[in-house]
Amino acid sequence: MSERVHNVLFVCTANSSRSIMAEGILNALGSGRFQAYSAGIHPRADVNPFALERLRKWYILDTGYRSKSWNEFSAPGAPAMDLIITLCDEAAAELPPAWPGSPASVHWTIEDPVVVGGSDEVRRHAFLTTALALRRRIELLLAVPIEGLDRLSLQQRLGEFDKA
Numbered sequence: 001m002s003e004r005v006h007n008v009l010f011v012c013t014a015n016s017s018r019s020i021m022a023e024g025i026l027n028a029l030g031s032g033r034f035q036a037y038s039a040g041i042h043p044r045a046d047v048n049p050f051a052l053e054r055l056r057k058w059y060i061l062d063t064g065y066r067s068k069s070w071n072e073f074s075a076p077g078a079p080a081m082d083l084i085i086t087l088c089d090e091a092a093a094e095l096p097p098a099w100p101g102s103p104a105s106v107h108w109t110i111e112d113p114v115v116v117g118g119s120d121e122v123r124r125h126a127f128l129t130t131a132l133a134l135r136r137r138i139e140l141l142l143a144v145p146i147e148g149l150d151r152l153s154l155q156q157r158l159g160e161f162d163k164a
Contacts, residue, residue, distance in 0.1 A: 006146060007079050008036045009103075011096075012087040015040025015067040017051040017127070018110050019087055022134045028060040029135075029142060037079070041094050043067035048114060050127045058131070071097055082146075083154070087134075088112060104151045106158040108137055137161045 010022040019038035026036035044067045052062040072078060074097035081103040086092040092107040099105075110133055116126035140161045146154055 003033055003147060005032065006034050006082040008034055008083045008085060009070070009073055009081045010036065010038045010085050010087055011040065011070050011091045012038075012110075013040055013042055013090045013112070014044040014114070015069075016044040016046065017048040017114050018112060018130060018134065020047050020051045020065050020067075021054060021127075021131050022085070022087065022110075022138065023065070024055045024060045024062070025058075025131070025135050026138050026141075028058075029138060031142075033142070035079070037073065037081075038065075039068050039070035039073055041070055041091050043069050048127075050113065050123055053124070054127045054131045074098055074100065083158075085158070102151070104154045104158075106155050106162075108162045110134060 008026060010019040012019040015038055019040065023036040023038040026034050030036065047065045047067055052065065056062040073081060078100070080101045081099055084096070084099060084103050084105040086105070086107045087110040089109060111130060113123070113126035113130040116123055141158060144157055149157065
Protein backbone atom coordinates (compact mmCIF):
# COMPACT_ATOMS: atom_id res chain seq x y z
CA MET A 1 0.00 0.00 0.00
CA SER A 2 1.60 3.26 -1.01
CA GLU A 3 0.44 6.40 0.72
CA ARG A 4 1.46 9.75 -0.63
CA VAL A 5 3.29 12.21 1.55
CA HIS A 6 1.07 14.97 2.94
CA ASN A 7 2.57 18.45 3.29
CA VAL A 8 1.63 20.31 6.47
CA LEU A 9 2.45 23.93 7.26
CA PHE A 10 2.41 25.08 10.89
CA VAL A 11 1.95 28.84 11.24
CA CYS A 12 2.37 31.08 14.27
CA THR A 13 3.25 34.71 14.77
CA ALA A 14 7.06 34.68 14.79
CA ASN A 15 8.04 31.19 13.59
CA SER A 16 10.57 31.01 16.40
CA SER A 17 9.19 28.40 18.78
CA ARG A 18 5.72 26.79 18.50
CA SER A 19 5.68 26.22 14.76
CA ILE A 20 9.34 25.18 14.76
CA MET A 21 8.69 22.56 17.45
CA ALA A 22 5.57 21.35 15.61
CA GLU A 23 7.55 20.99 12.38
CA GLY A 24 10.22 18.93 14.13
CA ILE A 25 7.76 16.76 16.04
CA LEU A 26 5.62 15.92 12.99
CA ASN A 27 8.65 15.18 10.83
CA ALA A 28 10.02 12.88 13.55
CA LEU A 29 6.75 11.06 14.27
CA GLY A 30 5.20 11.19 10.80
CA SER A 31 6.96 8.04 9.56
CA GLY A 32 7.31 9.44 6.05
CA ARG A 33 3.54 10.01 5.73
CA PHE A 34 3.95 13.72 6.37
CA GLN A 35 6.39 16.46 5.48
CA ALA A 36 6.08 19.34 7.92
CA TYR A 37 7.09 22.94 7.37
CA SER A 38 6.73 26.04 9.52
CA ALA A 39 6.32 29.76 8.96
CA GLY A 40 5.30 32.96 10.70
CA ILE A 41 3.21 35.97 9.84
CA HIS A 42 5.93 38.22 11.31
CA PRO A 43 9.04 36.00 11.45
CA ARG A 44 11.80 36.77 13.90
CA ALA A 45 15.45 36.82 12.95
CA ASP A 46 16.32 33.69 14.93
CA VAL A 47 14.80 30.46 16.16
CA ASN A 48 14.41 30.43 19.93
CA PRO A 49 17.19 28.32 21.49
CA PHE A 50 14.77 26.82 24.05
CA ALA A 51 12.70 25.40 21.16
CA LEU A 52 15.76 23.74 19.67
CA GLU A 53 16.81 22.46 23.09
CA ARG A 54 13.36 20.89 23.58
CA LEU A 55 13.62 19.09 20.24
CA ARG A 56 17.11 17.87 21.10
CA LYS A 57 15.91 16.52 24.47
CA TRP A 58 13.37 14.42 22.56
CA TYR A 59 16.08 13.19 20.17
CA ILE A 60 14.61 15.16 17.31
CA LEU A 61 16.92 16.80 14.81
CA ASP A 62 17.56 20.38 15.96
CA THR A 63 19.40 21.78 12.94
CA GLY A 64 18.26 23.32 9.68
CA TYR A 65 15.45 25.42 11.13
CA ARG A 66 15.02 29.09 10.30
CA SER A 67 12.30 31.66 10.84
CA LYS A 68 10.52 32.39 7.58
CA SER A 69 7.44 34.17 6.32
CA TRP A 70 4.32 32.31 5.34
CA ASN A 71 4.53 34.16 2.03
CA GLU A 72 7.34 31.76 1.02
CA PHE A 73 4.74 28.99 0.85
CA SER A 74 2.44 30.82 -1.51
CA ALA A 75 5.23 31.76 -3.93
CA PRO A 76 5.83 29.97 -7.24
CA GLY A 77 7.84 26.80 -6.73
CA ALA A 78 6.81 26.35 -3.10
CA PRO A 79 5.64 22.89 -2.08
CA ALA A 80 1.86 22.53 -2.32
CA MET A 81 0.32 22.18 1.13
CA ASP A 82 -2.38 19.69 2.02
CA LEU A 83 -2.99 21.15 5.45
CA ILE A 84 -2.33 24.50 7.15
CA ILE A 85 -2.41 24.54 10.97
CA THR A 86 -2.34 27.88 12.74
CA LEU A 87 -1.04 27.72 16.30
CA CYS A 88 -1.93 31.14 17.67
CA ASP A 89 -4.96 33.37 17.56
CA GLU A 90 -3.07 36.17 15.80
CA ALA A 91 -2.08 33.90 12.91
CA ALA A 92 -5.62 32.54 12.68
CA ALA A 93 -7.06 36.07 12.52
CA GLU A 94 -4.71 37.29 9.76
CA LEU A 95 -5.80 37.13 6.15
CA PRO A 96 -3.57 34.36 4.80
CA PRO A 97 -1.82 34.35 1.45
CA ALA A 98 -3.54 32.59 -1.42
CA TRP A 99 -2.44 29.02 -0.83
CA PRO A 100 -2.03 27.01 -4.03
CA GLY A 101 -4.42 24.06 -4.16
CA SER A 102 -6.80 25.31 -1.44
CA PRO A 103 -5.45 23.18 1.41
CA ALA A 104 -7.51 22.25 4.43
CA SER A 105 -6.93 24.60 7.33
CA VAL A 106 -7.42 24.26 11.05
CA HIS A 107 -6.60 26.28 14.15
CA TRP A 108 -5.06 24.90 17.33
CA THR A 109 -4.62 27.40 20.16
CA ILE A 110 -1.17 26.75 21.61
CA GLU A 111 0.25 29.02 24.30
CA ASP A 112 3.40 30.91 23.39
CA PRO A 113 6.25 29.83 25.68
CA VAL A 114 8.32 32.83 24.60
CA VAL A 115 6.15 35.19 26.66
CA VAL A 116 6.93 33.33 29.88
CA GLY A 117 9.49 35.16 31.96
CA GLY A 118 11.58 34.04 34.86
CA SER A 119 14.55 31.78 35.27
CA ASP A 120 15.80 29.46 32.55
CA GLU A 121 14.21 26.58 34.51
CA VAL A 122 10.81 28.29 34.42
CA ARG A 123 11.20 29.06 30.72
CA ARG A 124 12.27 25.48 29.92
CA HIS A 125 9.16 24.23 31.70
CA ALA A 126 7.01 26.54 29.55
CA PHE A 127 8.62 25.12 26.40
CA LEU A 128 8.04 21.57 27.67
CA THR A 129 4.37 22.33 28.33
CA THR A 130 3.96 23.78 24.85
CA ALA A 131 5.81 20.88 23.21
CA LEU A 132 3.64 18.36 25.06
CA ALA A 133 0.47 20.12 23.84
CA LEU A 134 1.79 20.05 20.28
CA ARG A 135 2.85 16.42 20.52
CA ARG A 136 -0.56 15.35 21.86
CA ARG A 137 -2.37 16.99 18.93
CA ILE A 138 0.16 15.70 16.40
CA GLU A 139 -0.24 12.15 17.70
CA LEU A 140 -4.00 12.52 17.21
CA LEU A 141 -3.39 13.83 13.68
CA LEU A 142 -1.26 10.78 12.92
CA ALA A 143 -4.16 8.50 13.89
CA VAL A 144 -6.56 10.12 11.41
CA PRO A 145 -7.00 8.28 8.08
CA ILE A 146 -6.73 11.51 6.11
CA GLU A 147 -6.77 9.77 2.73
CA GLY A 148 -10.42 8.87 3.32
CA LEU A 149 -11.60 12.34 4.33
CA ASP A 150 -12.69 15.26 2.18
CA ARG A 151 -11.37 18.73 2.96
CA LEU A 152 -14.28 19.83 5.17
CA SER A 153 -14.40 16.55 7.12
CA LEU A 154 -10.66 16.77 7.71
CA GLN A 155 -10.95 20.35 8.97
CA GLN A 156 -13.78 19.41 11.32
CA ARG A 157 -11.99 16.34 12.66
CA LEU A 158 -8.67 18.11 13.23
CA GLY A 159 -10.40 21.15 14.70
CA GLU A 160 -11.69 18.92 17.49
CA PHE A 161 -8.08 18.42 18.59
CA ASP A 162 -7.88 22.02 19.76
CA LYS A 163 -9.52 20.83 22.96
CA ALA A 164 -7.05 17.96 23.44
